[in-house]
Structures are given as C-alpha cells and as structure tokens.
Amino acid sequence: MEQISETLWKFMEKGILADENRHDALVYFGRRTSRSTLIEKVHLWGRILKGMGLKEGDELLLYGPALPEVLYIMLAADMTGVTANLPSLMVKADALDSMVGRSRVAFVFDGLERKIRETLRRPQFERVVILEALPFSGLLRPGLRLRSRYISAKAAIRQFGEYDGPTEADADAGRPAFIFCTSGTSGKGVPNQIGMSDKAMIAMFRNALAFNQTGAPFREGARSYCPLPPFVCTGFFVLMLAPLYCGMTVYLDPRVSPRQFTKNVLDFRPQITLATGAFWVHFIEHADRLIERGKRPDLSFFRFPVMGGEGCTPKALKHINEVMEACGSPVALTSGYGLSETFSVCTVDYEPEGFDKDYSRQAVCVGRPFPGVTVGIFDENDNELGCGKCGEIRVKTSSLTEGYINNPELNQARLKGGWLHTQDIGELDASGKLFVYGRKAQYIVAPGGEKVYLFDIAGRLRKDAAVKDALACQLSAQDNPLVIYVVLEENIPETEEEVLRRLDRILAGYLPAGLRPAGYRIEHGHFRINIVGKIDRNYYSHIPPGRMHITKKG
Structure with a gap:
C-alpha cells in the first residue's frame, strides 16, 4: 500500500505546539483547556485505545456531540492508526446497525445511549465507554446504569491509561482515517458513509492555509464557536481543526438549537462560526427584537461568520446583512458551499470587509472556488457548460474522499475521472461565482x-x-x-x-x-x-x- 508522510494528528500536533500555550485550545462550559493539555489528552486516549487492544487498521464507533472527549478520541484514533467511525446522530435507531462497520469498541455520549442501546447489544461490541457531557462532574446521566461491557470514561482512564507501549502509527493511504456521514439530503433521508484519508484531510489544510492569505480569517488568538456535532465534517474542519492549528481558541457546546446558537454567539463573541440559514435567521430575528427594545447588540467581533450546509432566501440574507452592518459587524455573512465528500469547503463568498452582495437571483451566491478546488457545470451528456448555464455541479480537489463505504454502485456513479458528481444543480456566473439551486433528484x-x-x-x-x-x-x-x-x-x-x-x-x-x-x-x-x-x-x-x-x- 502507498505510504504517505504523516497522519492528520502528527500534522495537527505541530501547529498546536507552535502556539506555545499563548492561547487556550478549548473552552467548554467555562472550563479552559490549554494547548499542552489538549496534546496530553490525545496521547492519554491513544494509550487507552492501545490498552483496550485496538490495533492499527481496527475501527471504533464514536457516537456523540461536540464534547472535548469526542475530539480527543478522534485525534487519538488517528494517531494510533484506528479508524474513527462517526455515524450521523440523525438516523433512526434501526438504521444504525448498518453503519457500525467492524467496530468492537464504542464510545457513546450518555445522553444518546438509549437511542443506540439495541445496536450496542450486538455481540461484536466487546466494550462500551460512556462519555458524560460534564466529565469533570463525575456524574452520569440520571437513570443510566452501567451494564456489562459498559464502563465510564473515568474507569477507562484508570484501567487502560497506564499502557506504556508504542502508540503512534504511520499514515496509510490504504485505510480511511475517519468515516463521516453525508447529510442524507441526497438520497431518501439516509446518510451515506464516506472514508477520508489522512492525505485528503491534510490537503484540505493546505487549501485553507492558502485561503488564509486572502485576509486571514483564521487568526492566532481569535475565537471559534462550534455548534455542530463532529460527524458534520465541514464544521469539524472549519470550526475545530483549522482554528486549533492556527492558534485560535475553540468554544464547544453540545447543545444544538437556533436559540442556543444565538445565545452562545452573543456570549462567546466568536470571530468565526458556521451555521445553516435557519440558525442565522433566528439569530437576526433576536437581534431585531433587541433593537426594537433599544438594546442594539454589538456584532463588531465577527470576522468570518459563515452560512453553510443549507442557505436561506436572498431576501432573508439581505435583511441579515443589513442588521449585521447596523450592529457594527465589519463583514457580511459569508455564504459557502461544502460537501462531506470533499471534507470541507468547495466555494466561499468571502470578502474581508464590506457588504456588497448580489441578492437578485433565485439563490444566494456561494462564491468562487476555494484554493485547490475546481468547480464545473455539466449537462446530462457530460458536456461542460459555460457561464450562465444551469447543470450539475461537479467538483475536483485533492481533498476528495476515496470512496463511499460499502457502496460500490455509488462510487461508480458519483466518482468519475477525479470529479465528484454532486447531484446539485447550479450555475457559474461570468466572474466564476457559484449559485446553487437545489438537488438534481428533487x-x-x-x-x-x-x-x-x-x-x-x-x-x-x-x-x-x-x-x-x-x-x-x-x-x-x-x-x-x-x-x-x-x-x-x-x-x-x-x-x-x-x-x-x-x-x-x-x-x-x-x-x-x-x-x-x-x-x-x-x-x-x-x-x-x-x-x-x-x-x-x-x-x-x-x-x-x-x-x-x-x-x-x-
């Protein structure tokens, strides 16, 4: 198998160490984690994985929201050569059975254990580690009794944390470093699982570092707020990995709702955050109410607020940007287009300053291709179309997934000649900006x-x-x-x-x-x-x- 230079974790570790603890790595319910502590935690969980008997090439199941421990375990798995499988938290319990792969150890958030309980009873699972929302409290979710094969995270640390053998594996192009999920909007509501290699994810890092030279949205000492669960790999990269590498502090909160997003943005005052159009509409409606009461919010902290995953109407975006400008934001809300299959961003409508946007079309503009990304519009006969012509959006990039998991038919249909057939309909304008209208299958x-x-x-x-x-x-x-x-x-x-x-x-x-x-x-x-x-x-x-x-x- 082809050998590549380093794992994602080894690449990440160099960036985290470069900060020399000038800025915290994480903030979680007011509890701060330094960069050196983050590295220690990743190595601790690496020892635990090896102590549990997980070997290079094995899989583990990781089922939880944006918790520090979830981040540590993901990075520790990559360090040890174990594939971290992150099923979607949105699928029904009966669909999870087909998504657990070869995992024999599961790490599960206590608040979601009931949803996945039947799956965890399968004989393949030798051990289930329960992760608490507040691990420093020492309290599991009320009513959760540890069953046979179940242990708490603290018990796992006590039992396996003293492993003293080797923990770091070489990168290997023959195995996925992570298994993520698509959103499920491309099929009948059922997400597809995709494998992402270390090589592809490091390629996206290099693309992001090139993008950073256009106005440096990822700035040392700045704050990022992540409202998304880590199976949403675009949020995982834009709001966690890239900020940590660039010396930023990441604010985590596992609670996901428009109201919580609005409260956290105003409390954390992040320079970077990402959410769907529905969340941003709720945020601006709250700002409207504050303005009506004479309590205009201060949004001058924004540097790279991003709308992705799903946009809003041009009419709504126009109002969002009018309110943001009135509240002191130096930048407009950035619209982007990203895909799980490319690990992150494909296009972004980012301007370091100003509010000059086009609201005249049926859909909002999602900008020009990200560095290292090529975008084309094709008809049903595979002819590439010129500007102003609608067709299927196709994407080519070095961060492209190496394939859908256990789905050769989909690989054959969607991954052709280095292009990802996105199944999205859109067009490029004369300046190279992309407009996405909807799904081809709808x-x-x-x-x-x-x-x-x-x-x-x-x-x-x-x-x-x-x-x-x-x-x-x-x-x-x-x-x-x-x-x-x-x-x-x-x-x-x-x-x-x-x-x-x-x-x-x-x-x-x-x-x-x-x-x-x-x-x-x-x-x-x-x-x-x-x-x-x-x-x-x-x-x-x-x-x-x-x-x-x-x-x-x-």
Whole structure:
C-alpha cells in the first residue's frame, strides 16, 4: 500500500505546539483547556485505545456531540492508526446497525445511549465507554446504569491509561482515517458513509492555509464557536481543526438549537462560526427584537461568520446583512458551499470587509472556488457548460474522499475521472461565482412527461411579496403528490386564503398541463428543521394525509 508522510494528528500536533500555550485550545462550559493539555489528552486516549487492544487498521464507533472527549478520541484514533467511525446522530435507531462497520469498541455520549442501546447489544461490541457531557462532574446521566461491557470514561482512564507501549502509527493511504456521514439530503433521508484519508484531510489544510492569505480569517488568538456535532465534517474542519492549528481558541457546546446558537454567539463573541440559514435567521430575528427594545447588540467581533450546509432566501440574507452592518459587524455573512465528500469547503463568498452582495437571483451566491478546488457545470451528456448555464455541479480537489463505504454502485456513479458528481444543480456566473439551486433528484414528472424541479416551483413562489419562504414537496403514495408549504410574511394586508389563491394562479401559469398542487399548507414562523439546522424535508415528505390539513384549490 502507498505510504504517505504523516497522519492528520502528527500534522495537527505541530501547529498546536507552535502556539506555545499563548492561547487556550478549548473552552467548554467555562472550563479552559490549554494547548499542552489538549496534546496530553490525545496521547492519554491513544494509550487507552492501545490498552483496550485496538490495533492499527481496527475501527471504533464514536457516537456523540461536540464534547472535548469526542475530539480527543478522534485525534487519538488517528494517531494510533484506528479508524474513527462517526455515524450521523440523525438516523433512526434501526438504521444504525448498518453503519457500525467492524467496530468492537464504542464510545457513546450518555445522553444518546438509549437511542443506540439495541445496536450496542450486538455481540461484536466487546466494550462500551460512556462519555458524560460534564466529565469533570463525575456524574452520569440520571437513570443510566452501567451494564456489562459498559464502563465510564473515568474507569477507562484508570484501567487502560497506564499502557506504556508504542502508540503512534504511520499514515496509510490504504485505510480511511475517519468515516463521516453525508447529510442524507441526497438520497431518501439516509446518510451515506464516506472514508477520508489522512492525505485528503491534510490537503484540505493546505487549501485553507492558502485561503488564509486572502485576509486571514483564521487568526492566532481569535475565537471559534462550534455548534455542530463532529460527524458534520465541514464544521469539524472549519470550526475545530483549522482554528486549533492556527492558534485560535475553540468554544464547544453540545447543545444544538437556533436559540442556543444565538445565545452562545452573543456570549462567546466568536470571530468565526458556521451555521445553516435557519440558525442565522433566528439569530437576526433576536437581534431585531433587541433593537426594537433599544438594546442594539454589538456584532463588531465577527470576522468570518459563515452560512453553510443549507442557505436561506436572498431576501432573508439581505435583511441579515443589513442588521449585521447596523450592529457594527465589519463583514457580511459569508455564504459557502461544502460537501462531506470533499471534507470541507468547495466555494466561499468571502470578502474581508464590506457588504456588497448580489441578492437578485433565485439563490444566494456561494462564491468562487476555494484554493485547490475546481468547480464545473455539466449537462446530462457530460458536456461542460459555460457561464450562465444551469447543470450539475461537479467538483475536483485533492481533498476528495476515496470512496463511499460499502457502496460500490455509488462510487461508480458519483466518482468519475477525479470529479465528484454532486447531484446539485447550479450555475457559474461570468466572474466564476457559484449559485446553487437545489438537488438534481428533487423533481416531479408531469402527466405529459415534463420534469419540473421542486426548487424551481418554490423559487417562483418566493418572488411574491407576501411569501417569506416556500417549499415544494412530493408526498409518497399519493395520486397527486405535489404539495406546497409556505411561510408568510408578518402583517400582510391580505387574508391567508387570498394569498394562497394568488399563489395557485402563479403556479397554474407556470406548471405543465395536468400538473397542479394537491393543496397548500401554511407553516407559521419557520419550517421545521433537523438537528444540524436544515429544513426537515423528510418530515414534510412523509406527513400522513390525515395530518395534512391542506386547503384544497379548485
């Protein structure tokens, strides 16, 4: 097998040591961890893994949110040559069985143990280590009794932490260093597992260091706030690994919600953070309320606030940036496009200063390609298209995954000639900036055979002044499966019924003959989102007819 120069951990360790403890590495519920302590913790967990009998090439299961111990164990696994498998925290319990791989040791957050309990009863698991949200308190989640094969993190340290054999393995291109998950939006709500090598992840680091020269968003002594669980590898890289390497302090909090994100941003005052459009919309709505009460928040601390994973409407982004500028932010909210398969960022619309943005299109601009990344737009016959033409977005980069786990058909379909076929539809403008419109697989076929993208239907409706956001969904097992969900602006002069009738007329003039929505449903406030802040399309696509409450249109 091909040998490469160093593991991700060895690369990371050099950057962490270069800071010489001038700045803390982590802050977690007020508890600070120095950079030297972080290194000690990684080596401690490396000894524990070896003491448990894990060998180079083995796998371990790691199931938890953004905890310091999760970070230590991930890096310790890489140091020892053990693959850390991080299943999505969003999948249902019955889907986890297919995602645990060859793991025989599991590390599980105590607050999630109940969800994964049946999986942990499989004979393959020789030991389960329970991680507490507050490990320094010595308290497990109330009601969790340690079962046979279960031990606490403290017991693991006592029992295996004295291992005195070798712990560091060489990098090996023949094995994945980590197994991450995609979001699940590309299929039927089921994430795909991807393997990332040390070589690919170090390549992304080099891309980020080149990007840093354009305005240095990753600055020594700055603060990063990570609201995302580590199976979201874009957040893992942008908000944890790159900041630690560059001398920043990372603030962690395992609690994930729009309200908690808003509170933590205002408390931690991070220069860098990343969240979906739904989280940022909630943040700005809170800022609006503070301004109305005469308590304008100070946002002058921002240097690289990023919207990724899923964006928002151009109308919403325009308002976000207007409020951020009014509250003293020196930079606009940066929109980016990243993929689990590339370990992190593909494009980013970053400007070190200023608020000059284009809000005129159906989708927000996600910027130009990141250093080391090539982006192309292709038609269904594999012809590359010029600027202004819509097609499938394809990406080529040295940080590309080496493959989907146990899915040769997907590897053959998505990884061709060095390109990742993203299954996203978008276009590049004349300046090389990317606009992402939606998923290639999200369409409906009219009775005459015409294919209509669901994101185009929603885009038509968002142009209406009364519509704050819109979602077109295809319900399963329905004769007429097209249903429209809308969130209306506040204080509109019309009744809801009048608005829905106008929207129905708009679609009647746009959709092919024979294709009409079965009905409309108004969602109040916002669309329902999942744990990582994306619109829960699986929920909206599987609402039983008896719970639809759709207003029928004749």
